[in-house]
Amino acid sequence: MSVIIPVYNEAKQIGSTVRSVTENLKAAECSYKIILVDDGSRDSSWEQISLLSNNDHDITAIKFSRNFGKESAICAGLERASGDCCIVMDADMQHPPSLIPGMIRLWRDEGFEVVEAKKTSRGKESWINKFGAAIFYSLLKRLGGYDLKNASDFKLLDAKVVTAWRSMSEHNTFFRAMSAWVGFRRITIPFEVAPRDIGKSRWSFLKLSGLAVNAITSYSSLPLHIVTILGVLLLIGSLIIAVQTLV
Numbered sequence: 001m002s003v004i005i006p007v008y009n010e011a012k013q014i015g016s017t018v019r020s021v022t023e024n025l026k027a028a029e030c031s032y033k034i035i036l037v038d039d040g041s042r043d044s045s046w047e048q049i050s051l052l053s054n055n056d057h058d059i060t061a062i063k064f065s066r067n068f069g070k071e072s073a074i075c076a077g078l079e080r081a082s083g084d085c086c087i088v089m090d091a092d093m094q095h096p097p098s099l100i101p102g103m104i105r106l107w108r109d110e111g112f113e114v115v116e117a118k119k120t121s122r123g124k125e126s127w128i129n130k131f132g133a134a135i136f137y138s139l140l141k142r143l144g145g146y147d148l149k150n151a152s153d154f155k156l157l158d159a160k161v162v163t164a165w166r167s168m169s170e171h172n173t174f175f176r177a178m179s180a181w182v183g184f185r186r187i188t189i190p191f192e193v194a195p196r197d198i199g200k201s202r203w204s205f206l207k208l209s210g211l212a213v214n215a216i217t218s219y220s221s222l223p224l225h226i227v228t229i230l231g232v233l234l235l236i237g238s239l240i241i242a243v244q245t246l247v
């Protein structure tokens with residue numbers, strides 16, 4: 001199996017995350033490779049990642065030429081993934097590696113093709129992020145029909161799901177929604193978001209807002225219909241005014 005970890009400025013954290021992931025993979029008794037995708041980090045993450053991959057053949061390192069964002073890092077990892085399944089998770093230990101053996105068990109013994117870890121709560125965050133997330137998820141649910149509240153990017157995907165993912169030629173991906181859109185036999189497991197050990201969230205409110213607009217316009221055609229409706233309303237309005245002017 002492959003474990004994909006997007007990394008952006010996680011130099012201080014990545015070593016211990018990889019250690020913990022490795023321990024849990026070994027506990028699950030499966031052969032694995034860990035794919036670390038450096039998303040154009042500006043600290044010494046790449047040095048750490050190279051060191052890790054030089055010392056361990058089961059670790060593959062990918063380096064982006066600049067910061068393309070987490071979604072792109074996940075895509076690059078999924079492109080390189082091999083084996084019978086893959087796991088996508090964060091580098092900052094907010095996705096507990098101790099869940100890995102359980103996720104593998106659900107896939108291997110019970111035949112689930114997607115195992116999604118769902119947050120029991122959103123953890124500590126600013127009120128603006130909490131408020132923004134509430135609006136975003138309720139809009140996405142109403143317009144696109146996807147209930148992704150408390151969903152996370154911590155997921156196990158069967159190789160079939162990865163093949164389906166690869167066959168879609170999306171440019172602006174939203175992993176959380178796209179991995180729901182493809183379907184397959186799925187199960188959700190709860191997890192408590194651990195507070196970030198080191199550093200702070202790499203997402204600015206602006207970056208998150210961009211992702212939100214992108215997700216809503218990708219999963220709902222309502223914004224397009226609004227343009228049509230506005231066009232029709234303007235047409236009716238101008239016809240009325242034209243008649244009034246002629247009279």
Ligand code: UDP
Binds near residue numbers: 069089203
């Ligand atoms: N990340 C990334 N590129 C970015 C921002 C974040 O690859 O531009 C990675 C980051 O290193 C971490 C994961 O995505 O492994 C989640 O990021 P973060 O913890 O900052 O987000 P949050 O937990 O606040 O959602």
Ligand code: MG
Binds near residue numbers: 090094
């Ligand atoms: Mg985090």
